[in-house]
Amino acid sequence: MSAASLPGQPQVHYRGNELFVEDVRLADVAREHGTPLFVYSKASMLAALGAYQRGFAGRKAKICYAMKANSSLAVLQVFARAGCGFDIVSGGELERVLAAGGKGEDIIFSGVGKTRAEMRRALEIGIRCFNVESESELEVLSAVAQELGKRAPVSLRVNPDVDPKTHPYISTGLKGNKFGIAHKDAVRAYRRAAELPGLKVVGIDCHIGSQITFMSPYLDAMDRVLDLVESVEKAGIALEHIDFGGGLGINYSGEQPPDAGVLWQQLLTKLDARGYGQRQLMIEPGRSLVGNAGLCLAEVLYLKPGEQKNFCIIDAAMNDLPRPAMYEAFHAIVPVTRTTVAPATFDVVGPVCESGDWIGRDRKLAVEPGEYLAVLSAGAYCMSMASNYNTRGRAAEVLVDGSQVHLVREREDAQVQMRGERLLP
Numbered sequence: 001m002s003a004a005s006l007p008g009q010p011q012v013h014y015r016g017n018e019l020f021v022e023d024v025r026l027a028d029v030a031r032e033h034g035t036p037l038f039v040y041s042k043a044s045m046l047a048a049l050g051a052y053q054r055g056f057a058g059r060k061a062k063i064c065y066a067m068k069a070n071s072s073l074a075v076l077q078v079f080a081r082a083g084c085g086f087d088i089v090s091g092g093e094l095e096r097v098l099a100a101g102g103k104g105e106d107i108i109f110s111g112v113g114k115t116r117a118e119m120r121r122a123l124e125i126g127i128r129c130f131n132v133e134s135e136s137e138l139e140v141l142s143a144v145a146q147e148l149g150k151r152a153p154v155s156l157r158v159n160p161d162v163d164p165k166t167h168p169y170i171s172t173g174l175k176g177n178k179f180g181i182a183h184k185d186a187v188r189a190y191r192r193a194a195e196l197p198g199l200k201v202v203g204i205d206c207h208i209g210s211q212i213t214f215m216s217p218y219l220d221a222m223d224r225v226l227d228l229v230e231s232v233e234k235a236g237i238a239l240e241h242i243d244f245g246g247g248l249g250i251n252y253s254g255e256q257p258p259d260a261g262v263l264w265q266q267l268l269t270k271l272d273a274r275g276y277g278q279r280q281l282m283i284e285p286g287r288s289l290v291g292n293a294g295l296c297l298a299e300v301l302y303l304k305p306g307e308q309k310n311f312c313i314i315d316a317a318m319n320d321l322p323r324p325a326m327y328e329a330f331h332a333i334v335p336v337t338r339t340t341v342a343p344a345t346f347d348v349v350g351p352v353c354e355s356g357d358w359i360g361r362d363r364k365l366a367v368e369p370g371e372y373l374a375v376l377s378a379g380a381y382c383m384s385m386a387s388n389y390n391t392r393g394r395a396a397e398v399l400v401d402g403s404q405v406h407l408v409r410e411r412e413d414a415q416v417q418m419r420g421e422r423l424l425p
């Protein structure tokens with residue numbers, strides 16, 4: 001595989017036969033820190049953010065990183081220092097933002113199932129906005145805010161009923177989804193929000209899905225949301241901000257999603273044409289900021305020839321890289337050191353005792369046991385979804401910055417995993 005054909009990974013390249021991230025040779029990092037190991041490129045994260053910033057140049061826009069994509073503290077720090085806000089979906093994520101140096105006013109809180117305790121904590125911190133997803137949540141949030149003598153800033157997540165043309169598990173803006181308030185119910189919900197004493201209506205938001213690689217669903221969703229802004233404001237309820245969610249896809253295997261800057265220039269043209277270009281705008285990108293900034297290094301443990309298939313068994317598994325098992329997702333897999341071994345076709349699998357534990361199917365690889373592989377595009381929805389299944393410790397993480405390598409998460413050992421458990425008397 002040539003350097004040019006590594007999908008969507010500007011900071012990942014071969015020098016000679018050796019794979020590098022920025023100026024760091026990955027074989028050295030794997031030897032020093034062990035595998036499985038997540039490696040993130042700071043330059044790549046900042047470049048992804050830069051595309052959005054260019055798209056919004058001259059506008060009142062806040063980019064809130066949807067941190068469920070990768071909630072490691074060092075990743076949050078990179079974005080906090082670059083001026084990002086954060087879109088959170090739990091009280092745990094809120095604590096992570098604070099630990100990474102983010103502020104309450106930079107936080108928006110999404111999700112269909114916020115608990116009273118999470119609401120209370122977020123109100124105490126003084127977050128910027130709750131993205132509310134149902135009328136019953138409005139009632140509870142108002143009550144919790146009143147108990148604290150506060151008014152909760154709210155935006156309603158509306159469901160534009162637009163097909164994002166992505167995997168059904170990651171499409172969220174259709175009628176049959178659990179997310180958001182139906183388009184037809186939105187004005188009624190806004191009227192209720194405006195009446196409730198513990199709430200202050202500040203905005204509207206939507207999020208139609210993830211790994212979206214076309215522009216048209218965004219253009220359609222924008223039209224539907226702006227129609228609602230019109231109706232809500234006609235009903236006498238002012239909306240300070242409009243939040244268009246996240247969802248932009250990345251190149252895993254040759255997909256060609258629009259560049260974030262180009263996408264937003266198009267969307268802003270539409271916003272301007274409809275007279276909303278000067279509003280406070282917000283977006284919540286996750287995957288597109290981190291997905292191609294990370295990869296996972298693994299060691300080849302065994303090659304196991306079979307009658308129907310050859311297996312390449314590596315030391316990373318579905319607990320580290322859950323996307324193939326969950327969504328049949330594709331990650332490119334490349335050697336860390338290119339060799340002259342004859343290539344063969346393998347299913348790349350992990351050690352977990354599940355047939356669903358596969359990382360890549362029918363991959364042509366020239367590898368031998370003891371060598372390292374890099375599973376690419378692993379910056380988003382990998383470590384943040386990692387588990388301890390099979391009592392496997394979660395992987396270590398390093399962040400590369402030029403020629404520097406920072407260990408940003410230690411490998412979990414069995415003691416750490418058992419902490420908090422109690423033996424019977």
Ligand SMILES: *Cc1c(COP(=O)(O)O)cnc(C)c1O
Pocket residue numbers: 066068069087110111207209210211245246247248284285286287288
């Ligand atoms: C997950 C999520 C996002 C981010 O989605 P990406 O596809 O990672 O960009 C944004 N907003 C909400 C409400 C989400 O749930």
